[in-house]
Amino acid sequence: MIEVRFFATLRDGRGKITQVPAEEASTAGDLLRRFEIPPEEVAILLINGFHSKPENPVKDGDVISLFPPVGGG
Amino acid sequence: MEERYIRNLGALTEQECAALRTKTVFVAGCGGLGGYLIEMLLRLGVGEIHAADGDAFEASNLNRQLLSSPSSLGKPKAEAAAMRAELVNPDVRFVAVPQFVTEENAAELIRGSDAVLDALDNIQARRTLARACAEAGIPMIHGAICGWSAQAAVVMPGDDLIEKIYPEGVSLSSKASLSFTPPFCAALQIALCTRLLTGRPLETGRLYMADLLDMELESLF
Numbered sequence: 288m289i290e291v292r293f294f295a296t297l298r299d300g301r302g303k304i305t306q307v308p309a310e311e312a313s314t315a316g317d318l319l320r321r322f323e324i325p326p327e328e329v330a331i332l333l334i335n336g337f338h339s340k341p342e343n344p345v346k347d348g349d350v351i352s353l354f355p356p357v358g359g360g
Numbered sequence: 361m362e363e364r365y366i367r368n369l370g371a372l373t374e375q376e377c378a379a380l381r382t383k384t385v386f387v388a389g390c391g392g393l394g395g396y397l398i399e400m401l402l403r404l405g406v407g408e409i410h411a412a413d414g415d416a417f418e419a420s421n422l423n424r425q426l427l428s429s430p431s432s433l434g435k436p437k438a439e440a441a442a443m444r445a446e447l448v449n450p451d452v453r454f455v456a457v458p459q460f461v462t463e464e465n466a467a468e469l470i471r472g473s474d475a476v477l478d479a480l481d482n483i484q485a486r487r488t489l490a491r492a493c494a495e496a497g498i499p500m501i502h503g504a505i506c507g508w509s510a511q512a513a514v515v516m517p518g519d520d521l522i523e524k525i526y527p528e529g530v531s532l533s534s535k536a537s538l539s540f541t542p543p544f545c546a547a548l549q550i551a552l553c554t555r556l557l558t559g560r561p562l563e564t565g566r567l568y569m570a571d572l573l574d575m576e577l578e579s580l581f
Contacts, residue, residue: 294578295509295571296534303574327531331524331567331580338524338581354569354580356525357506358532360393360481360542 289345291318292352297328309347316341318351330356364449365405376558377405383557384408386470388461388489389479390437391415392537393503395426396546397477398441402449404554409445409452412469413437414460424539461485466492475553478502479546483526490515490522499556499564503549507536508573510545514552514564521565521581544572 288306301322312318315332319325319341331354332339345351361374368377383406387397390413401409415437421428427440438456445454459465461480466488470476476493478500480486486502493500493515500515502522515521548568555562567580 294569296507298574327529328533330526330530333580355506356483356530356532357504357509357511357569358481358483358486358526359505359535359537360389360391360479360503 288347289318290350291322292350293322294352294354295357296355297324297353309345312345314341315339315343315345315351318345319353324353328355329353362451368405372554372558379558380405380554381407383474384410384472385553385557386473386476387411387479388469388476388485389413389481390427390441390456391421391479391481392424392505392542393546393549394437394441394477394479395428395444396543397479397503397549398444399426399448400546400550401553402445402452404550405449406452406557408455410455410457410469410473411438411441412457412459412461413441414458424537424542426543461489463488467496470496470498473498475556476500477549477553478504483530483532486522486526494518501549501553501556502567503545505537505541505545506532506534508538508541509569509571510541510548511567511569512545512548512552513567514556514562516564519565521567524581525567541572544570 292304293301333352385406387394390411417428417432432440436458438458442456476498494517497517502513504511569578
């Protein structure tokens, strides 16, 4: 399984954490599409705590963290 | 030591308080974050504050911006900041600049500052300010809010944190903000700024992200 953790507004309607069968996603971008998150709404994408991009591969046991842009003042 | 700073003692040493009185801080923006940042710097007791904002108050600012009030609608935010500074701590030299931070003026605005506080409300201006700080060798203390969320970080010259947290193509989809999010974010920024200006140990390049809805504080990078 791949663990996906959502933060801030990305939790709306998705919850905090969910599990996805590893065979259903080969990249982080596949997970964004699965959860209907447009790429421009993800500011920080971490794979196992490391700064990553949607095209980076994901595998069984990985933890993906998704943060929306926070930019108001 | 002046009596107005007595309660700083115990949390800060007398030497640290004296050091703060020699520091100049630039605040980019006098809106939600900027109003609280300026208030905290004035009461903390830095030596000099320069604050820039080219905007004027409108009614939608009233839910969160400390410097706004019904009587200030339509008036320049920088002017309100100067009036507040005179009221709260006239011993702090305060320079109000009624201009937005741009590519053209950023280097001049931050010149001579010991630290720059980011209280901007858009990604483009943040990139501009971060570049100017890097070129001038001045630490920038980033802060940003959205809804229930706040984030803060110390960006030292050479750090690529701003590029990491605002990658090309990302856009701000929400302008939501609540009354308590800006002061919380400002407090994170001023705590980091105080550590920086007093020479206390500080982890730079790390993004602190607070979620006040779920009461979580994450530390990234």
